[in-house]
Amino acid sequence: MGINIDDFSINLLQRLIGFNTTNPPGKERECILFLEGIFKSEGFKTQIIGKNDERLNLYVCYEGKSEAPPLLMYGHVDVVTTEGENWKHGPFTGKISDGCIWGRGTLDMKGAVAMMCSALIKMKREGKKPSGDIILMIVCDEENGGIQGAKYVCDEYAGLFKDVKYAIGEIGGFTMYFGERKVYPIMIGEKQKCDVKMTFKGEGGHGSMPVRGGAMGQLGYVLNTMDKKYLPCHIIPEVKLMLSELSAVLPSPYKIIFKSLMNPITCNKTLKLLKGKGRFFEPLLHNTITPTIVRGGKKINVIPQEITLEFDGRILPGYGSDNLKKEIKTLLGKEVNMEITNFVKGPNKLNMGLYKFLGDILKEKDNEGAPIPYFASGVTDARHFSKLGIQTYGFTPMYFEKGVDYSKLIHSANERIPIKALKFGTDAIYKLLTGYSSSRILKS
Ligand SMILES: [Zn+2]
Structure with missing residues (x-):
């Protein structure tokens, strides 16, 4: 059975926004179990991981043909507080207005989680087998150090990520304007x-x-x-x-x-x-x-x-x-x-093996934009996965029109994602999952 991927990702994101996962305290449990339910009903292998019942993480695996190393996607479902902020639409309603889905986490990073889930489910419904296993890890607690989330998962369940060399995570793949020039940063490292x-x-x-x-x-x-x-x-x-x-x-x-x-x-x-x-x-x-x-x-x-x-x-x-x-x-x-x-300690050794493929996907999606390697002054969950020798690329693609600076809406009032950006990202990730193969990995 096929899937209208756009409707699916829009609905999914609206549902995710509805869970108030403000961290602290996080309480991502309901949100994670909701996602697990979806993946189970689609026939995926899943596992719930957590040292605290209220703070859960979800592992999903779509087994591939073993022709390429496993590929990891990860994202977090906790969000930062909305206290003291003035919102045009309720931050946990997922309301659609002015061509955008509104709410806390639409950009950071429930939007990207919706893209990853939708692309993976579409691929499976279409009966397309990936070259290598595709692992989706949805974690809690990123906004507060990842102690219950990525850090815990990497410290205690390293075996789940055996042979993984490359991952996609947050910060990157979105349109940035320098005058008339469009670039797409892809995060390759962090401090x-x-x-x-x-x-x-x-x-x-x-x-x-x-x-x-x-x-x-x-x-x-x-x-x-x-x-x-x-x-x-x-x-x-x-x-x-x-x-x-x-x-x-x-x-x-x-x-x-x-x-x-x-x-x-x-x-x-x-x-x-x-x-x-x-x-x-x-x-x-x-x-x-x-x-x-x-x-x-x-x-x-x-x-x-x-x-x-x-x-x-x-x-x-x-x-x-x-x-x-x-x-x-x-x-x-x-x-x-x-x-x-x-x-x-953060990522130390740069591995550009998958970078070109990610850049090619963005160029295919927007031939006027130039992919650019991007180094971040902040930190993400990439530091935890790097301890397992995994290179993360910031790849949560979003097409933004010139005008509104969406990066400024992250962690602030009126956070919202244009529906066009959500569709752009879902399709880009679908292209990554279906096009991923050993020949796409370059020696670096
Ligand atoms: Zn984030």
Whole structure:
């Protein structure tokens, strides 16, 4: 029996939006069991995984002909809060209006989950056997570190992903406009999270009698220095690829800017000149630490003897926490009391084997758009799957018309996906699943 894939994915997304999976607390259970029911009734092999009854994950497998390695698709069904936001249509209604489906998660990332499910079900209903097993993993808890979701699944059920080399996940495949030029970023890598805490100690005493060089003064020195200076610039292969390919398709002012960004000698100067416009590029070219929490001082007339300062730190692939500590010390020009409070190793070795195939699918869908490798300054569940040697590509294709910047609606009010974008993505993923074969994987 065939399937009207478009109606199916629209209905499915509306149903998914109806489950309030705001994380915390998540409570993805009902949503995951609903999806399991669909896959079971379609005759797929499924398994429910979770260390907590309210926080479940769903594994689905469509067995292939063993002519290619298994291919993984994964997505999360938890969403971020809508508290304090003003929505035009209820965030959990899935209402259709102005050619869009509205609701929390339509872009991040229940929309993509609906695409993946619909494409897989269509393929099976048509009786098309994939070249290699297709594994669909729908997880919980992405928005809060993946502890109950991807991390748990990868730590405890690694065997389910035996021989998987390639996966598709979030961030990528959607239309971005540079003037009139259309590009389609495909995420190929991401940074590693590395949080840092500094402690400043100094003389205390009565507020009426100032101290010099105390904890406050040291804090001020560190914050001020970091606000003015950059850590050293590093041109990693992922970013080099991204900027070179962007240079090739964009007009000349961009070419000049990217060229000087890719030169360690001129990189920081260029960022200074670009001011706010360089904000997007700075984290791609540096390890970064952003101060976010200060603790110290309890009473207005007491000079604190101790202050702590915490940083959201992010490290480029190929570098570790020791590199970051050294760079901070050099930047400050002196020793400070610092410790690494949290380091989650991310993907390290880039494997471009499936990239060309994904790019070809996007070019087939929109021949005016150029696929571009994209490196993300944030983190996704890709870091958990990378521990199993799996290369993730951000591939949740969506066609966006020029005008509305949909990326700005992620995690904010009035999040919505154009129906046209949902159809575009479902068909692109269907093309991936049905066209996937060993000959599509290039040595990289
Ligand atoms: Zn997401």
